[in-house]
Amino acid sequence: MNAPPLVQARGLTRVLPGVVPVTLVRDVDLTIAAGEFVAITGPSGSGKSSLLYLLGLLDRPTAGSVWLEGRDTAELDAAELAYLRLARLGFVFQFHFLLPEFTALGNVLIPMRKLAALPERAMRAHAMELLDRLGLADQAGKRPDQLSGGQRQRVAIARALANGPRLILADEPTGNLDTRNAQGVFDIFASLARESGTAVVTVTHDEHLAAQTHRRVVLVDGRVVDGA
Template structure:
């Protein structure tokens, strides 16, 4: 089976104020439907790695492939389109547009991609919101729902284009323990039932312990799985 993500010998330097090597030869594959946690203390390089995997930062040595497509060396406009189509993002803060409705927030990435007619996108967005238990809130402004609901809307938005991978950067970092469990259960269900590949950077040991697989980083290296 072709890996959902293949990372080969990634090396990354920061040059300001002095040159330091932050990633030191990182290599691993992630299989479709795998729910992977990236853990490590602050400064271990895990968030830097996620940023590279997300194609936002292209200044590195080594290669990154998603679903067999080599992303290393591609132009920014190509990467922007690839990101929108193949990667879903869930951050610590939901980054919803507060003045837009819940439904509009979910539809936006698909409208931008322009592969389906708006009516079809609307139908799919509603299905995702209902699946994530946001029924009845779709016409509310995003600023008028609770933090836990906002994060579920962010997950629906991440899923709208059927991404190859969902990447989470501390996706439960702003949530209380009850909502953390809700979000974790959603991710686990997506991996199990829909074969969704998920990579999440987390400081939450309990969250990580319940994932399919954990990669631990120290000083820019993988030290354990």
């Protein structure tokens, strides 16, 4: 029996209520497989980030559903969704959102301590392994303000990987980086998909970087017009 898709969106729609309702995402059907690296592209205001937040269970759809590993997330309450986000999903944003009072190591430890699945020594060892994998072992004791922009974003990726997620969701993760560091981030994502089977879905406006992914999903006015 074949395993279900890692993520499947069915008729996904998100409408902001108001005097004049605004439809952010319109009737999207989309399937993401394990180990797939997918770019969501499209014009500004086309609903890219809104779709990403729905896939990442950060927002609830107005209609339709998101299935994660064969499970309908519409049936889950807020606590169950929070646990899934912590244990199965990882997030990387345009702004790294590292806590300034913590070191690089301390920031990577935060999601592991929240999940509390490992003893402290094992968590620290795993966090150091992630930092080393991303070329940051020698920066582990530094705070975010002591790191370069590219280093901060790599720490954010290490933090996203801390609990071994099946899916990484990245919203314009290279938006504040120069060309070299942006390419480095995409190389990391491609390596994750290829070597560990982690699926990566990223919103990007960079056509050069998007062309390096396995598939591009193009949104226009909230609808998928190509790549589904």
